[in-house]
Amino acid sequence: MVDVLRPAPAIASGIGEIFQILRDGHARTKAELAVLTGLARSTVALRVDALLAADLVRPAGEAVSTGGRPPARVAFNPRAGLVLAVDLGATHATVAVADLAAVILDARTRTIDIGDGPESLLDTILADAAELVDSTAAGLPLVGVGIGVPGPVEHSTGRPTNPPIMPGWDRFDVPAYVQKTFDVPVLVDNDVNILALGEQAMSWPQVEDLVFVKVSTGIGAGIIAGGQLQRGAQGSAGDMGHVQVPAGAGSTREPGDERDLEALASGSALAIALREEGLDVHGPSDVVDLVRAGNAAAIEATRQAGRDVGEVLATVVNLLNPSIIVLGGSIARAGEHLLAGVREVVYRRSIPLATQHLAIVQSQAGDRAAVLGAAIMVAREVLSPASVDRYVAAKAR
Template structure:
């Protein structure tokens, strides 16, 4: 699959105003765009018609009638380009192809050894994306995005001291991927990308969410008013190194002891189970032991859920989200999730939890690639500064 330049034409700020609700699927007709944006129907038409003529927006058929003439349904044209999206994991990685309407075209799961180093891993990812595109007859790539299992600086785009990625500190994975593929690329933290992935096909009214990825490590992403919130540094929502009161003084990669990641992550539980004589190699095996009635595994999972819930209670009390999404390998454990729930309901105000939805991910195996691609497309359809960061022409 050969790479090609971005096909998206230059967009004015006025055009971006009407494109945003179409991309978020909160509006699908001219009338709904007028309601969403506060623009007059004639102004909406004046902005949409040139986008249709340019092939950026398409009319996909009649929409539901509310009396009178049936409106024409509008959507962003997916064929504007293709994003090669990667969710890089310590134990399992996923790659996918997503069109410019945010529709997934194909995906594949991979086993990669991150210890081989960034250059070798990125070369493998580029080859796998090319293979995936060829296998499915997908259009040429016009962009790429990668979700990484470590902190990503919002200022430099580089990884910052990732605890399970030896040799990756300071690496600009987006730049490596862009060089390998010959297209613009974007990088983000995996929990943040999964949080954004929850917005794909989700409830448009659930605009405040917290996503927790509880797998080999523990991380979280925050969606505020329908947008990813990363803070100035990019570390907003990262709960990995929050100290757990009363936890065992287990040494953490950050140099402290008793951090949530060190005592409640999948890696921590696997290590604790092995130390107690259980023959396990990963957290999935610990979960299986608990399902088969192993008392130690059950206690480890319950305690980990309770510790995680205690940290999340502070966030939930402060933020009062609509949804708390529990993803990652540990979300498969009912005992772990029950531990989170019980601690939240014990530590949070009733008015905070009475309407709180605690749920599994909408896209448990593809949320990372969907979210990473959406962040790339947000930049493509975004402000001049966002486009400049991807080295795209500014409107």
């Protein structure tokens, strides 16, 4: 929270910059905004009036009078528009409508097969989305669409790039296809990145350095450092599933085994390993069922998968020094066994300073973390200073 009684250094003076101060939801007077920005009250008044005309802020009562007429306060109006958020998984799709504060207003989930290809699947999802928007909108404009997909994405273009479990999606122009139905900005990202945003918002809002690791059909990580999601130069940051894993303590791997983390510790890899032991296992969901039923082989395999994940995360901890590592995905939800294996290795192999206050925890955000993260991603884009300046100018025409 900004201390309005203490003068702050002058910041950029555009309408969008003034709006950023109000995005925390706290109501402020024009005089308080003038103190925060270092601008003349007349300038602030003109820009606040423009935000009011664009419906991005709303009147929020009166402040206490210090003599004379009580000054009016204004606050962010999260119902100035709607955001559409989509979480695509290998076998499920969730579509949600959120306000500009990323509060989920309505959502629906259906079973899908990501292998059906982009056009057929997106047509189904967009039909669901149109119904949700129509039932929720109440005349409010849709301002953006955010989509998470289970594979690598070139974030600047929104095109999946060589996604291993998404046949037919490679280099498909997802934003352009979606914009045939919704003519608004469309942002596409890897599902683990939006999970990281959702988990931080729901469970760790004060934490600025967090790594979310999803262990499911595949393995990936979403990295938040300094409060910002880190995508890397081309959008491939966090692809820890393709890191080669050294054979650590307790490993039964043969010398020269150079499999990467995903080939060792993903739900698919565990299913293969347990099937080779004679168990009736066809996929990650069967692994989870066996672990929950107390099967000793499945529990030990999951514990060893945690150790292998820990071998890679120990390097991540030494390099990035996060405050929180969150484990999510179907295998992480099977119980404490994956978590125990990760902790065993990370705390042993990382430097003491990096682990002094490090917490390694299971995801608490639930099934809506991904659509929440997608809504946050869009809200940050469409409510950025430059975007707000353009929006207000267009509304004034």
